[in-house]
Amino acid sequence: MRLADAVLRRGHLSERALIDVWTTGIHPAHLDRCDQCARRALEMSRWLENVQATGREDAEAVVTNDVLVRQRDQVMSRLAQLDRPSKVISFPAASPVTRQPYAGRRVSPGWLAAAAAAGLMIGVVSMELSHMLPFGGTSAPPQVVTAPAASPYDDSDLLHNTYVNPSVGGLDALDDMTPRVVDIVLASR
Amino acid sequence: MATETTRDADTRVAIDVKAAQAAGRLDAARERYAELVERHQRRAARIAYHYLRDSADADEAVQDAFVKAYTHLGTFREELPFEVWFTRILINGCLDRIKAKRRRERWIARPTMDADGVERDPAEHLPALTPSPEAQLLHNERRRRLKEAMVQLPERQRLVFVLSHFEGRTSREVSAVTGLNESTVRVHLFRAVRRLRSLLAPGSEHEDTGDASGTGTTVVKGRVRHASC
Ligand SMILES: [Zn+2]
Numbered sequence: 001m002r003l004a005d006a007v008l009r010r011g012h013l014s015e016r017a018l019i020d021v022w023t024t025g026i027h028p029a030h031l032d033r034c035d036q037c038a039r040r041a042l043e044m045s046r047w048l049e050n051v052q053a054t055g056r057e058d059a060e061a062v063v064t065n066d067v068l069v070r071q072r073d074q075v076m077s078r079l080a081q082l083d084r085p086s087k088v089i090s091f092p093a094a095s096p097v098t099r100q101p102y103a104g105r106r107v108s109p110g111w112l113a114a115a116a117a118a119g120l121m122i123g124v125v126s127m128e129l130s131h132m133l134p135f136g137g138t139s140a141p142p143q144v145v146t147a148p149a150a151s152p153y154d155d156s157d158l159l160h161n162t163y164v165n166p167s168v169g170g171l172d173a174l175d176d177m178t179p180r181v182v183d184i185v186l187a188s189r
Numbered sequence: 190m191a192t193e194t195t196r197d198a199d200t201r202v203a204i205d206v207k208a209a210q211a212a213g214r215l216d217a218a219r220e221r222y223a224e225l226v227e228r229h230q231r232r233a234a235r236i237a238y239h240y241l242r243d244s245a246d247a248d249e250a251v252q253d254a255f256v257k258a259y260t261h262l263g264t265f266r267e268e269l270p271f272e273v274w275f276t277r278i279l280i281n282g283c284l285d286r287i288k289a290k291r292r293r294e295r296w297i298a299r300p301t302m303d304a305d306g307v308e309r310d311p312a313e314h315l316p317a318l319t320p321s322p323e324a325q326l327l328h329n330e331r332r333r334r335l336k337e338a339m340v341q342l343p344e345r346q347r348l349v350f351v352l353s354h355f356e357g358r359t360s361r362e363v364s365a366v367t368g369l370n371e372s373t374v375r376v377h378l379f380r381a382v383r384r385l386r387s388l389l390a391p392g393s394e395h396e397d398t399g400d401a402s403g404t405g406t407t408v409v410k411g412r413v414r415h416a417s418c
Contacts, residue, residue, distance in 0.1 A: 016379045023353065023360075023378065048354070051335060051385065055239060055355045058332045062244045063234040071234065071248055072226055075255045076219060082260060083215040 013037045018044040199225060199271035207262050219259075226255050229272060232356065233279050239351040240283045242340050250286055254279040276366045280348060287344060338388035345369070346381035353378050 013021075013030055018037075020026060022045045031038050202224050209218035233254060237247035258265075258275050265274055339347060345367075352363045353374070360371045360378070367374065387393060 015383060019379055019382050020375075023375075047386065048382070050331075051389070052354055054331050054335050055339075056235075058336065059235040059238050059355065061332075062238050062247075063231060067248070068230055068234065071252060072223070072230060075226055075252050076223060078252065078256050079219050079222070079259055082256070083219065 013040070015044075019048070021045070022048050195228070196270045196272070199228070200267050203262060203265055203271050204267065206259070207265070210262065222259055222262075225258075225271065225275075229275055230255075233275070236276070236351055236356060237279060237283055239339065239355055240280070240348060241286060242336055246286055246290075250279065250282045254282050257282070273362075273365050277368075280366065284344065334389060335385075338385050341388060342381055342384055346377045346384065349374050349377035350381035350385070354381075 011030060012034065013028060017028065018041050021028070021031070021041050031041055202221055206218045206222045206225075209215070209221060230251065233251045234247060237250045237254075238244060241247045241250060254275065257278050261278075265271065339350075342350065348367060349363055349369070352358045352366060353360070358366070360374045363369070363374045364371045369377070
């Protein structure tokens with residue numbers, strides 16, 4: 001018997017001791033001697049049993065087999081998405097587009113070669129000029145930012161699965177400016 | 190908690206999944222991991238539901254916990270039962286959800302009120318996880334009152350009560366999962382019982398305004414000790 005029970009409750013069991021009877025199964029000797037505490041212990045254990053049954057029944061009503069099957073399917077499909085390797089954009093080997101007659105203006109290969117050579121010259125000259133001008137050589141070297149080694153699984157995807165709907169909005173403008181290989185091939189024919 | 194056999198089986202599966210992941214045999218890893226999901230899912234779903242008291246939230250929390258456990262299986266140490274490790278992940282996820290919900294509720298009116306301002310059971314209007322019609326019939330007054338009382342318990346009392354009383358775990362097992370020491374677990378359990386008895390006492394409905402130890406506004410102070418991920 002706890003000291004507090006002996007001193008404060010004239011030997012009767014505290015509420016906590018009654019709960020311990022139910023949760024630990026330990027049976028204080030006082031219960032055999034005191035009808036009042038035995039009644040209290042019985043009432044407490046009935047209450048605890050009722051609450052347990054009610055709570056379990058409630059959960060079982062929600063956590064049905066159907067729910068579990070659907071949930072399991074969703075978990076496995078999310079894992080499959082995470083495990084899917086990053087998509088590599090490949091150019092079509094023999095796109096049907098190339099076989100279709102191109103209705104636009106034709107550009108001769110000679111002009112293409114001339115344009116490429118002109119671009120190269122402009123690049124070389126502007127690089128030389130940038131070294132000669134005063135602000136050219138003093139600029140700080142570009143900061144190289146290296147991405148941390150990527151884990152195959154990203155935490156941020158756990159709650160918000162971005163694999164479902166990847167967004168690359170910031171790259172759209174660059175994408176628009178980049179010529180398509182298909183266009184160049186068609187133009188050169 | 191897990192019997193020795195279940196624990197061994199879990200560990201074996203976890204090791205297999207880790208090895209398959211490391212070897213890039215991801216289909217095999219998932220197939221094996223599905224065994225762990227199946228074995229622990231029902232219990233996880235019950236805990237999350239008791240704890241969050243919202244079936245949709247509980248569903249998401251369980252899914253997230255299984256996904257997180259899979260992606261962090263590399264950090265799982267075999268000396269710990271998978272069940273304990275996984276339950277920590279689940280509980281931490283539930284705690285995060287409770288915190289996020291509190292933040293939302295500062296700004297957004299509670300969606301559980303119907304047009305007449307009457308509070309509804311959140312499980313009622315969630316088609317994916319609503320109980321079957323038979324179960325709904327059994328969804329009686331007692332269950333409603335218990336759920337309402339449970340949500341008024343501070344998180345730790347609620348967690349300890351759910352694990353101890355609904356899941357039948359010993360104080361030692363609850364201690365392993367929560368990181369609280371055993372005597373603290375017993376204190377939380379006792380306080381939870383005392384509080385629930387007061388909340389569920391006949392005639393106490395709508396009268397209880399809470400006290401310092403048991404209001405529903407207790408801020409979640411910390412997460413369950415290291416989920417190893
Ligand atoms: Zn007595």
